[in-house]
Amino acid sequence: GAVVSQHPSWVICKSGTSVKIECRSLDFQATTMFWYRQFPKQSLMLMATSNEGSKATYEQGVEKDKFLINHASLTLSTLTVTSAHPEDSSFYICSARRPGQVNEKLFFGSGTQLSVL
């Protein structure tokens, strides 16, 4: 079956540094990927929709200059948390949509737990 790989699984960084998270679709081409964030005791929140070859679409309240999304190829989207602060500590997860009229399906990465010290 289709697999979405997300890396790294855990990252600890110092405040003020930048962290890059990768989301790869391993056996299909994903023109659209989604980035979500989950805080403790809350549900997932969509941050942005990543579209291959074009700018990401950010949800209201998400700072696009802080959460840089690049979808340079059909199999890779990256989320860079710039100048991370402790309040950015969260669980980030990506998903990729495998296109197809009949079999279009969403697959999830394994997520990244970010801890900013």
Next chain:
Amino acid sequence: AQSVSQHNHHVILSEAASLELGCNYSYGGTVNLFWYVQYPGQHLQLLLKYFSGDPLVKGIKGFEADFIKSKFSFNLRKPSVQWSDTAEYFCAVNPMAAGNKLTFGGGTRVLVKP
């Protein structure tokens, strides 16, 4: 390995039929549980969640879920579906010991025939 299993990949039913989607997980400790739905062309939306308390959880759009700790299950139900319930449904588990980490089941595609 710890995992989340959704038993049915595809479900086809008629309007007014009852729906039940199974979800089992293999984590032994305390967990938070979620059901999400993705309608065609849209992103994930939260249907309902369980953190603690009454194991029968009522969510939006007439959905409810039953947390049975002894069976490691969190099945989703709706007594009478509508055509607009056609979507893909995802069960997700957040083990308390894993911080915020969320693991999704493989999803169940539901098609409701008018």
